[in-house]
Each structure stands twice: as C-alpha cells, then as structure tokens.
Amino acid sequence: MPDAEIISIGPRAVRAPATAKPKQTSAGRARAARVPAAAKPVTAKPERSTPKPVTPKPVTPEPVTPEPVTPAAGIPAPTLPSTGPRRGSARCKATGVDGVRCRAVAESTGFCAEHRSMTAVETDERGPVSDHPADVAEPAEWERKVAGALAFLRRRITGDYEVDEFGFDADLTEHVLMAPLRPLFAHYFRVETRGLENVPDTGAALLVANHSGTIPLDAMMTQLTLLDHHPAHRHLRMLGADLVFRLPGIGPVARKGGNTLACHADAERLLGSGHLCGVWPEGFKGIGKPFSERYKLQRFGRGGFVSAALRTGVPIIPCSIIGAEEIYPMIANLKTVARILGLPYLPITPTFPLLGPLGAIPLPSKWIIEFGEPIETAQFGPGAADDPMLVFGVTDQVRETIQQTLYRLLLQRRSVFF
Amino acid sequence: MRPRVVLVTGVSRYLGGRIAALLQADPEIERVVGVDTVPPKGDLGRTEFLRADIRNPLIAKVLAAASVDTVVHMNVIATPLGAGGRSTMKEINVIGTMQLLAACQKAPSMSRLVVKSTTSVYGSSPRDPALFTEDTEPRELPRTGYAKDAVEVEGYVRGFGRRRPDVTLTVLRFTNFIGPRIETPLTRYFSLPVVPAVLGYDPRLQFCHEDDGIEVLRRATLEDHPGIYNVGGAGVLLLSQAARRAGRPSVPVPSPAVALVGRVFRRAGLVDYSVEQLHFLEHGRAVDIRRLREQFGYSPAYTTMSAFDDFVRGRGLHKVINPDVVKRTEQTLLGALTRRPGRA
Numbered sequence: 001m002p003d004a005e006i007i008s009i010g011p012r013a014v015r016a017p018a019t020a021k022p023k024q025t026s027a028g029r030a031r032a033a034r035v036p037a038a039a040k041p042v043t044a045k046p047e048r049s050t051p052k053p054v055t056p057k058p059v060t061p062e063p064v065t066p067e068p069v070t071p072a073a074g075i076p077a078p079t080l081p082s083t084g085p086r087r088g089s090a091r092c093k094a095t096g097v098d099g100v101r102c103r104a105v106a107e108s109t110g111f112c113a114e115h116r117s118m119t120a121v122e123t124d125e126r127g128p129v130s131d132h133p134a135d136v137a138e139p140a141e142w143e144r145k146v147a148g149a150l151a152f153l154r155r156r157i158t159g160d161y162e163v164d165e166f167g168f169d170a171d172l173t174e175h176v177l178m179a180p181l182r183p184l185f186a187h188y189f190r191v192e193t194r195g196l197e198n199v200p201d202t203g204a205a206l207l208v209a210n211h212s213g214t215i216p217l218d219a220m221m222t223q224l225t226l227l228d229h230h231p232a233h234r235h236l237r238m239l240g241a242d243l244v245f246r247l248p249g250i251g252p253v254a255r256k257g258g259n260t261l262a263c264h265a266d267a268e269r270l271l272g273s274g275h276l277c278g279v280w281p282e283g284f285k286g287i288g289k290p291f292s293e294r295y296k297l298q299r300f301g302r303g304g305f306v307s308a309a310l311r312t313g314v315p316i317i318p319c320s321i322i323g324a325e326e327i328y329p330m331i332a333n334l335k336t337v338a339r340i341l342g343l344p345y346l347p348i349t350p351t352f353p354l355l356g357p358l359g360a361i362p363l364p365s366k367w368i369i370e371f372g373e374p375i376e377t378a379q380f381g382p383g384a385a386d387d388p389m390l391v392f393g394v395t396d397q398v399r400e401t402i403q404q405t406l407y408r409l410l411l412q413r414r415s416v417f418f
Numbered sequence: 419m420r421p422r423v424v425l426v427t428g429v430s431r432y433l434g435g436r437i438a439a440l441l442q443a444d445p446e447i448e449r450v451v452g453v454d455t456v457p458p459k460g461d462l463g464r465t466e467f468l469r470a471d472i473r474n475p476l477i478a479k480v481l482a483a484a485s486v487d488t489v490v491h492m493n494v495i496a497t498p499l500g501a502g503g504r505s506t507m508k509e510i511n512v513i514g515t516m517q518l519l520a521a522c523q524k525a526p527s528m529s530r531l532v533v534k535s536t537t538s539v540y541g542s543s544p545r546d547p548a549l550f551t552e553d554t555e556p557r558e559l560p561r562t563g564y565a566k567d568a569v570e571v572e573g574y575v576r577g578f579g580r581r582r583p584d585v586t587l588t589v590l591r592f593t594n595f596i597g598p599r600i601e602t603p604l605t606r607y608f609s610l611p612v613v614p615a616v617l618g619y620d621p622r623l624q625f626c627h628e629d630d631g632i633e634v635l636r637r638a639t640l641e642d643h644p645g646i647y648n649v650g651g652a653g654v655l656l657l658s659q660a661a662r663r664a665g666r667p668s669v670p671v672p673s674p675a676v677a678l679v680g681r682v683f684r685r686a687g688l689v690d691y692s693v694e695q696l697h698f699l700e701h702g703r704a705v706d707i708r709r710l711r712e713q714f715g716y717s718p719a720y721t722t723m724s725a726f727d728d729f730v731r732g733r734g735l736h737k738v739i740n741p742d743v744v745k746r747t748e749q750t751l752l753g754a755l756t757r758r759p760g761r762a
Binding site: 143147151153154156158160161163164165166167169242248251256260261263265 | 544545546547548549551554616617618619620622653654655656658659660661662663665673700701704723739741744748751752755756
C-alpha cells in the first residue's frame with residue numbers, strides 16, 4: 001500500500017511546528033527509518049513510488065553523483081520539488097529515492113539539516129538549469145487540461161457531439177461519468193485487474209460477471225477497467241433491467257453511460273455490430289442478496305445471454321469480481337416496504353439507514369476483477385440458440401467457471417480490506 | 419407497373435401538396451386527383467382538386483369514375499388543433515380511412531395503396547428495445563390520440579390487404595418530420611425561445627427530413643414496394659442535444675407540470691400538445707431503418723442530425739445561445755488562463 005503512506009506523510013510533515021526538528025515528528029521518524037534502508041536497494045526502491053502518477057518526475061536527475069560506485073551511497077537522489085517556487089524556500093527541497101519529498105524546515109541553503117550535503121551537488125550542477133524544465137513541462141500539462149476542459153464545455157453547450165442509437169454518449173462517459181469513479185477505483189477500492197488480455201482488442205464479445213453490492217458499482221468498475229486499463233480502451237456496453245430505464249434521472253444517465261435494456265433485440269444488435277457487451281445475469285437476485293450468501297452465485301437468469309452469444313457467434317468472457325460483496329453488507333431486506341415502493345429490495349446495512357446519508361458510503365474493500373479465458377460459441381452455429389439443452393449447458397459452464405474463480409480468488413485474498 | 423391515375427388524400431396539407439405537385443409533373447401519369455376538405459393553399463398544377471370529405475361515400479364514386487389505380491392515403495392527421503378538435507380528428511382519421519378502404523375494395527381498377535403512417539404506433543416506453551423494427555411488438559400500445567388512431571388505421575389497412583391481396587400495399591411509418599418548411603408540433607416546439615423538457619428524462623429523437631419523406635412517398639407511389647417500412651434519418655439526437663444544437667436553453671419541468679404547461683400553451687395556440695406526446699418526451703423513440711435501405715432500396719440523404727441542422731438553418735432560428743459567442747468565449751478564457759500572469 002505505498003499510496004496511502006505517501007498521502008498521509010505529506011500533510012503531517014507540513015503541519016509540524018516550525019521549530020521542531022524533523023526527526024521528532026512521526027513523519028520524520030518514518031523518513032529517518034527509510035533513509036538508511038535506501039542505502040542498499042536503491043535500484044529496487046523507485047518502483048515503490050510508481051503507482052502515484054501525479055508527481056511528474058521528468059526533472060529527476062538520475063545519478064547526480066558523478067562516480068558510479070555504489071549508487072548515491074546512502075544519499076537519496078534529490079529533486080527540485082515541482083511546486084517548490086510557490087512554497088518559497090521554507091521547506092527542504094530534497095526528494096528521497098522512494099519519491100517522498102522531504103518537506104522539513106529548510107536552512108538558508110534550501111535543504112534541511114539532514115539533506116545539507118545535497119547543497120553542493122544541487123547548486124553547481126542543477127541549480128540554475130533545473131527551474132526551466134519544471135516550468136515548461138508543468139504548464140504545458142495543465143494548459144492542455146484546461147484547453148481540453150474548455151473544448152469539452154463548448155461541445156456540450158453547442159450540442160456538438162455524437163450519441164449512438166442506443167443513447168450512448170461516449171464523450172460524456174469518458175469525461176464526466178467516469179471521472180468520479182476513477183479515484184474510487186484507484187485509491188478507495190484499489191481495484192486489481194487480472195486477465196485483461198482475455199478481452200479482445202476489437203470485435204464483439206459478451207462479458208458475463210457476478211453481481212453484488214446492493215448498488216451496481218461492480219458494473220461501473222468493470223466498465224472503467226476496460227475503458228482506462230484495457231490497451232484498446234474499450235467501451236463496455238451493458239444490459240440493464242427495465243427498472244433502471246423507468247427511473248427518472250437514472251434512466252437517461254444509464255443510457256448515456258452505455259447501458260441499454262436487457263432484451264434479445266438489443267443484445268444481438270450490439271453484438272452484431274461488434275460491441276463489447278456486458279451482462280450481469282444474476283440481476284436483482286445477485287445484487288440484492290443478503291451478506292450471508294456472499295460469493296454464492298444465484299441462478300443465471302434463463303440463459304438468454306447465452307442464446308444471444310450463440311446467435312451472433314461471439315465468445316463469452318467470464319468475469320469474476322471480488323470485493324463488491326463487502327461494500328454494503330446487506331443484513332436485512334425490507335421486502336414489504338420495497339414492494340410498496342416498487343423496488344426489487346430495500347437493504348438494511350450496518351450503516352444504512354442508521355447513519356442516514358452517511359450509510360451511502362461504501363466500505364473500502366479491496367477489489368479484484370479477473371477476466372477469464374473466453375468460451376467460444378462460434379463452433380455451435382447460429383441454430384444452436386434454439387437448442388435449450390445446449391443453452392443450459394453453456395450457461396452452467398459459464399456459471400461454474402465464475403464460481404470456481406471466485407473461490408480461488410477468495411483463497412488468495414489476505415483480508416477483506418487489504 | 420406505372421400508375422396512371424393517382425388519388426391523393428389530404429392534399430391541402432404540406433406533404434400532400436408536395437407529393438401531388440411532384441406526381442402531376444410526371445408526364446407518364448395521366449391524372450392526379452387531390453382530395454381534401456379544405457382548398458389547397460398553393461398551386462398544384464394540373465392536379466384536379468376535389469373538395470370532398472373522405473368520411474362520406476362520395477369518395478367511392480370518385481374512385482370509380484376516374485378509375486383510380488393508385489391511392490396515396492395521407493389523411494391521417496396528428497394535430498387536433500388543425501382538424502377542429504380531437505373528436506373530429508379521430509373521425510377523419512379512423513372513419514375516413516374506413517370509408518376510403520371500403521371504396522378501394524370495391525374499385526376493380528385499384529392496384530396500389532400507399533399509406534402514410536407513423537412510428538408512434540410503437541408507443542414510447544422504457545421497456546421497449548432501443549430500436550423498433552417493423553416486426554417489433556410494442557410492450558404498450560398507445561392508448562390515446564394520434565398514435566392510437568394510427569394503430570387503428572393500420573389495423574384497417576391490414577384488413578384491406580387480406581381482402582384485396584391483388585393490391586400492392588405499402589405502409590410507411592415515418593419518424594417525426596423536420597425540415598426548413600414543414601410545420602409540425604415538434605418544429606414549433608423547437609422554435610420556442612426556451613425548450614421545456616420533462617425533468618429527469620432525456621429522450622432519444624429521430625427525425626425524417628421532409629425531402630427524404632417526399633422521395634420515399636414518390637418511390638412508393640411509382641414502384642412496387644409491398645410491406646411496412648420505417649422511414650427516418652439514421653442516428654438519433656437526444657432532446658437536450660437537439661435543443662443545444664438549436665441554440666436554445668432547455669428548462670426541465672416536473673412531469674405533472676408539463677401536462678399543465680402543455681395545456682396552457684395549447685389554449686394559447688402556441689403549441690399543439692397532446693397527452694401521448696408527454697410519453698414521447700419522456701422516453702423517446704428510435705427505429706431501425708435497415709429494411710428501408712435494403713429492401714426498399716432507399717438510403718435517406720439526411721441523417722437525424724443533418725436533418726435537424728437543416729431545419730435550424732432553414733428556419734433561420736435565432737440562436738439564443740450563439741455557438742460563435744461560445745467559441746469566442748472559449749478562446750478568450752483559454753488565452754486569459756494560459757497567459758501565466760504571476761510567473762517569473
């Protein structure tokens with residue numbers, strides 16, 4: 001969990017009283033512990049910082065020390081902090097090899113007592129030049145972002161974008177609908193994806209996954225995985241229950257996000273035109289099941305998804321999602337109230353409705369999404385869809401594959417939250 | 419077989435007038451007879467106009483006397499305001515069609531019937547597939563207004579087809595017409611300075627450009643195309659997107675209030691609004707036009723988007739939100755933000 005460490009250290013170090021020695025703060029202690037450790041595996045260490053993409057480190061001078069004997073010899077490679085100029089010289093400018101900036105109070109040299117030795121290297125080799133690349137590289141990045149955001153706004157205001165016949169708005173999905181999910185994906189659920197290579201770069205495929213978690217966050221995370229992390233950045237077009245499209249507010253957003261009604265006509269139309277299609281055949285039975293039945297797959301509908309795949313001859317990709325079961329552990333279901341409200345279930349979780357709106361905050365479980373090997377259907381021919389025995393057989397095969405993968409992943413998982 | 423004598427009903431309205439004008443310009447057609455209850459506004463050339471009500475049996479005499487071989491039935495009207503009330507509209511639509519079909523059945527010269535229908539026969543509901551094909555059984559049949567009339571008209575037309583299998587029967591289900599000249603409730607809707615939308619919904623709309631509509635009607639009249647065809651431009655526009663392309667802000671109104679606002683506007687004669695349009699404004703409708711392309715052999719020249727843009731351009735709609743201003747603002751903002759004022 002390198003991310004969490006990095007995030008928590010920064011603010012604490014800043015908050016340290018100006019007179020305090022860096023070593024007396026907890027952050028200082030942590031750093032002190034790390035610096036000697038950095039002495040031996042300098043080459044191995046930097047990869048710990050890779051998950052944090054925010055700090056642009058193109059300016060990092062690799063080996064500042066001219067002599068190549070035992071790299072850096074215990075001295076962390078220094079970096080000019082990219083946001084340094086605005087902060088003034090009150091903070092140490094050095095950056096440890098693990099990518100964590102030492103932000104202790106600086107002396108007149110611009111470094112703290114611990115990093116004083118950096119000064120010589122810093123000033124004569126990089127000092128005058130180093131301002132430049134940082135200044136040029138950084139604004140170019142945010143300028144591009146601002147320009148992109150403004151162009152997006154202009155497109156939205158003037159209606160200059162395409163919506164496909166299902167109502168899918170790719171522009172909106174990529175820039176707006178997925179945006180709040182990205183931090184959830186990376187930092188909250190820390191989703192680990194496996195087997196992305198099983199999803200083809202082009203052409204139709206039917207992704208079948210287990211459903212859980214009271215609200216369909218698992219579907220959204222799967223969509224985000226394929227959009228952001230698949231090499232071909234594929235849009236997942238999902239098939240949803242008709243309730244979704246009946247709800248004002250939610251229905252139109254669902255359509256814009258690439259969902260459409262789960263029916264044969266739409267499934268075959270999407271698959272027939274080469275889209276990557278996603279179904280959660282357990283439906284409300286899966287998403288609204290009690291916590292005690294977690295990771296036990298429910299009935300896979302009537303196998304309608306299999307006949308759609310058979311008719312179009314596309315491969316079925318079983319997808320197993322671990323972690324979504326624990327985000328809202330449903331301990332009871334108010335069936336009567338749900339029936340009155342016309343909802344499929346009304347969950348009671350440890351926090352909902354006890355804590356009111358706070359109950360809507362999911363628990364930060366650790367997620368794994370694994371895409372399994374595709375199950376080919378082309379060899380059966382389109383007529384096979386009318387053979388109920390075969391349809392049941394394939395449905396069972398897909399269900400068993402997902403169930404077994406779930407058990408295997410659960411065994412590998414160390415804990416629910418890590 | 420080329421038609422010799424063509425009868426066009428509903429000739430005094432825009433599309434009827436245009437198709438009659440087109441047919442009378444064809445030298446191979448001997449006679450074009452136009453029927454309507456009101457005289458046509460424009461010049462119909464050599465079209466013989468007959469002021470008759472298709473609701474009375476006179477129409478049978480006309481068919482027999484002129485030995486009409488092709489009937490283009492365009493008299494299913496969508497707007498109660500123009501017809502003089504809902505009950506009159508229903509009578510013209512349903513009873514009128516019954517009379518016309520009864521007359522056609524008795525006319526031995528009949529060889530082709532073209533019916534202008536509408537995609538509103540599919541209704542609008544969240545439980546339907548994204549695209550309707552001609553064979554889709556809608557989950558909820560429309561229960562009121564124009565759409566219900568259209569469903570009944572199609573029912574009678576199917577009955578006629580069974581009784582006169584020798585007659586080539588073409589039913590054209592048009593999506594909402596749009597274009598620089600045609601007047602429909604939807605064109606008036608998008609001409610409003612502020613477009614009211616139903617809160618929490620953003621329907622998919624599909625448009626048929628008037629020129630494409632006329633061309634399909636002409637081909638259906640001149641050539642044999644038995645069957646039912648959806649006719650419309652490719653692709654869809656969302657209501658919000660259409661309003662933006664027309665440069666109009668859209669105002670979300672809660673669903674019960676829409677009915678109220680609609681009634682007020684109808685009283686004021688601004689917008690022809692009826693209840694089934696509320697469902698349309700909530701769930702929208704889009705149809706599959708593959709059969710039109712592949713079997714009928716016509717690819718619409720306009721997509722939904724280009725048809726709508728042509729409407730906005732052709733009407734010279736004053737864009738409340740001017741895209742040029744938006745573009746300039748974007749550049750000004752970008753310039754201001756990237757000048758890096760405080761940077762050394």
